[in-house]
Amino acid sequence: EVFTALADLEDLLETESLLISTLEHYIKAEEEKLNYLKRYAAIYKKQYNKAAEDVQLYVANPINAYTLVKRLTTDWKEVENLISTDVNSDYLANITYIKENMKFPTEEDLNGAAVALTRLQDTYRLDTSSLARGELNGIKYSSELSAADCFELGRQSYNNGDYYHTQLWMREADSRLKRETNVTVDRSDILEYLAFSTYKQGNLALALDLTNKLLEIFPAHPRAVGNKEYYEDELQKGVTDKRKGDDGAAVADTDPSKADPYGREFYEQLCRGEISLPEVEKARLKCRYWNKNHPFLLLAPFKVEEAHHRPDIFIFHDVLADSEIATIKRLAQPRFRRATVQNTDTGELETAHYRISKSAWLKEEEHKYIADVTRRVSDMTGLTMSTAEELQVVNYGIGGHYEPHFDFARKEETNAFKALGTGNRIATVLFYMSDVAQGGATVFPAISVALWPKKGAAAFWHNLHPSGDGDRLTRHAACPVLTGSKWVSNKWIHERGQEFLRPCTSNRPPDYLVA
Numbered sequence: 001e002v003f004t005a006l007a008d009l010e011d012l013l014e015t016e017s018l019l020i021s022t023l024e025h026y027i028k029a030e031e032e033k034l035n036y037l038k039r040y041a042a043i044y045k046k047q048y049n050k051a052a053e054d055v056q057l058y059v060a061n062p063i064n065a066y067t068l069v070k071r072l073t074t075d076w077k078e079v080e081n082l083i084s085t086d087v088n089s090d091y092l093a094n095i096t097y098i099k100e101n102m103k104f105p106t107e108e109d110l111n112g113a114a115v116a117l118t119r120l121q122d123t124y125r126l127d128t129s130s131l132a133r134g135e136l137n138g139i140k141y142s143s144e145l146s147a148a149d150c151f152e153l154g155r156q157s158y159n160n161g162d163y164y165h166t167q168l169w170m171r172e173a174d175s176r177l178k179r180e181t182n183v184t185v186d187r188s189d190i191l192e193y194l195a196f197s198t199y200k201q202g203n204l205a206l207a208l209d210l211t212n213k214l215l216e217i218f219p220a221h222p223r224a225v226g227n228k229e230y231y232e233d234e235l236q237k238g239v240t241d242k243r244k245g246d247d248g249a250a251v252a253d254t255d256p257s258k259a260d261p262y263g264r265e266f267y268e269q270l271c272r273g274e275i276s277l278p279e280v281e282k283a284r285l286k287c288r289y290w291n292k293n294h295p296f297l298l299l300a301p302f303k304v305e306e307a308h309h310r311p312d313i314f315i316f317h318d319v320l321a322d323s324e325i326a327t328i329k330r331l332a333q334p335r336f337r338r339a340t341v342q343n344t345d346t347g348e349l350e351t352a353h354y355r356i357s358k359s360a361w362l363k364e365e366e367h368k369y370i371a372d373v374t375r376r377v378s379d380m381t382g383l384t385m386s387t388a389e390e391l392q393v394v395n396y397g398i399g400g401h402y403e404p405h406f407d408f409a410r411k412e413e414t415n416a417f418k419a420l421g422t423g424n425r426i427a428t429v430l431f432y433m434s435d436v437a438q439g440g441a442t443v444f445p446a447i448s449v450a451l452w453p454k455k456g457a458a459a460f461w462h463n464l465h466p467s468g469d470g471d472r473l474t475r476h477a478a479c480p481v482l483t484g485s486k487w488v489s490n491k492w493i494h495e496r497g498q499e500f501l502r503p504c505t506s507n508r509p510p511d512y513l514v515a
């Protein structure tokens, strides 16, 4: 699929440009064919009009008699031949070739792109009408959506069982349709989806109202007739506002995906930049030059900013050069695969809606720069890289995100990292390889920290307490990307080998901090 990384979406424009030129050539060929046919028609008509003036006189002339017969034999064959030439087959073959050999989106991509838009809509509180006008946070970025575009967003939401967004987008489709001179979708289709999703959201009276409107346009609409009867019955029984799920069970009032026990609202506020660390805590954080791990660093110390105390999160500025970033991107992109997550029960890797991006792993042997980065991580952290994972490179597409998670394996996740034999992920270094125009922060909801991507910078934190227990306060997420392309790479550092570099202590942290 292509919707999960912006790098792949760029290739779609190349596909589109080829399709446009194929279409233009096809139109030209059809026009030439039609022009020929028009010329024949004109000649026929001229001759016929002449003959019709005096039919007897016309056929009495042997030359006319001959040309009449010829027109309807040889000449007409030409016309038939022209009509039956299928100009389109070559072009259809071209299109098939393009679809098979170039990047081409699937139905899954359409669904993914639609879900991404609704996710952005929720996280960043974007109102439906502004989005349809092509505006993001008050800035007009793109052309407007047609009623049909909005309808398709509603239909995709409907297919995902997401009646909340179905309603939002069908309503928008309906209001756009009223203003369209060249209508792009049938109002009856909008009303049908809108009525049913309204019913699913629990508003029987409005569902009935919308169904009646649909019946005004389409009196014999079979489903609408049945539904009207059903809604009226239910209303009669006094069922006014019982929310019904698929199985008839009551469902939540608002968007069901928002009802989550992990403080989703707080997470989203952090993503929107509405919350940051309290000023008193900020005041305790410092910026400094760091040179403690290596004599070489005395000459070229790291510029380090503290983003949080306990757990300590450090931001290293300017630790990746633009040339290194360009090389890492170039090496990774051809190998991109949809990012996976580990199933807690089975330990298997699988794709998930809560982690949408593409990634690839790069080895030190592949390029000097990759080895340089590993050495730099060792200098930055004072930890050994002998048991670290390869460099993971990640690109997020629009709406791409990674919901709150721990980088370490929790006690119950017994299968995680077992095969590696290197222990748990003791620390994370997250390199930012791009700025992000809007959205895309790395946030730590438990400690109110939001890190905004800055090209060339890196974040570093320990995931484990010195005792080896996981630090629950390090739970973090990649917020959805609103505009721009987000590139990061991670180096995950493991426990084995760090025994003398970060000795464990018997001082156990308080229980609530231990995973």
Ligand SMILES: O=C(O)CCC(=O)C(=O)O
Binding pocket: 402, 407, 430, 440, 441, 442, 476, 477, 478, 479, 488, 490
């Ligand atoms: O992309 C980000 O900001 C965070 C990524 C992350 O947490 C991860 O890949 O584990």
Ligand SMILES: [Fe+2]
Binding pocket: 405, 406, 407, 476
């Ligand atoms: Fe992470």
